[in-house]
Amino acid sequence: MSTLHTVNKSPFERSTLGSCLEHLLPGDAVLILEDGVVGARKATGFADRIAAAAKNNAVCVLSEDMAARGMSEGDLIEGVTVVDYGGFVDLVTAHDRTQAWL
Amino acid sequence: MEEDGYQGDVCKRFLYVNRRAPYGTIYALESLEVVLIGAAFEQDVSVAFLDDGVYQLVKGQDTSGIGMKNFSATYNALGDYEVTKLFVEKESLAERGLTADDLMEITYEDEDDDWAEKPSIRLVDRAEMAALMADQDVILSF
Numbered sequence: 001m002s003t004l005h006t007v008n009k010s011p012f013e014r015s016t017l018g019s020c021l022e023h024l025l026p027g028d029a030v031l032i033l034e035d036g037v038v039g040a041r042k043a044t045g046f047a048d049r050i051a052a053a054a055k056n057n058a059v060c061v062l063s064e065d066m067a068a069r070g071m072s073e074g075d076l077i078e079g080v081t082v083v084d085y086g087g088f089v090d091l092v093t094a095h096d097r098t099q100a101w102l
Numbered sequence: 103m104e105e106d107g108y109q110g111d112v113c114k115r116f117l118y119v120n121r122r123a124p125y126g127t128i129y130a131l132e133s134l135e136v137v138l139i140g141a142a143f144e145q146d147v148s149v150a151f152l153d154d155g156v157y158q159l160v161k162g163q164d165t166s167g168i169g170m171k172n173f174s175a176t177y178n179a180l181g182d183y184e185v186t187k188l189f190v191e192k193e194s195l196a197e198r199g200l201t202a203d204d205l206m207e208i209t210y211e212d213e214d215d216d217w218a219e220k221p222s223i224r225l226v227d228r229a230e231m232a233a234l235m236a237d238q239d240v241i242l243s244f
Binding site for chain 2: 015100
């Protein structure tokens with residue numbers, strides 16, 4: 001039994017990504033999308049928290065939203081993986097429930 | 103497929119997650135409305151209050167100066183709709199300088215225990231909140 005957590009806002013604007021990371025359980029995955037993707041960029045003030053989470057849980061970023069914001073895979077924190085919309089669907093079906101952190 | 107379509111006798115575990123203070127946005131009030139709808143369909147409802155959502159339960163709310171309806175009394179009516187599980191995160195309270203004493207007294211009457219009046223609010227730590235989330239069929243965020 002596991003949960004897919006989605007976060008769609010920057011951690012510099014909202015506390016959703018931070019709160020989400022504090023509530024992860026083993027087997028859970030995080031999908032960062034829309035404005036949230038800026039939080040997955042390396043060398044930010046938030047990067048250490050993402051990197052720590054990525055050691056224990058799958059942390060994914062939506063490629064289409066990265067591209068729209070000029071980000072490439074090389075910009076990402078180590079351990080963060082890229083998924084496209086098809087991968088988004090796979091994540092939803094691979095977990096028992098989805099929690100959208102709004 | 104079994105999960106397709108409406109089945110009147112299916113009871114799922116619903117968790118409503120409240121993370122915002124009341125009045126600045128419509129989320130807290132909308133959450134209450136949806137909680138009551140879920141209860142009307144006789145689902146197993148839990149309500150979580152974390153981050154700024156804990157402010158929704160602070161006692162002594164007075165909205166007379168801002169021209170908005172004070173809906174805080176509604177939380178104490180949830181018990182009448184068999185919504186008796188309000189989970190409040192301890193860390194969220196502490197981060198905001200609040201304790202359980204700052205929260206409204208919210209109770210329900212337990213029909214399985216000679217209608218004894220019992221507290222609806224249950225304080226949980228962050229790990230327990232995570233476990234609560236993992237125990238649900240459906241999670242709705244507000």
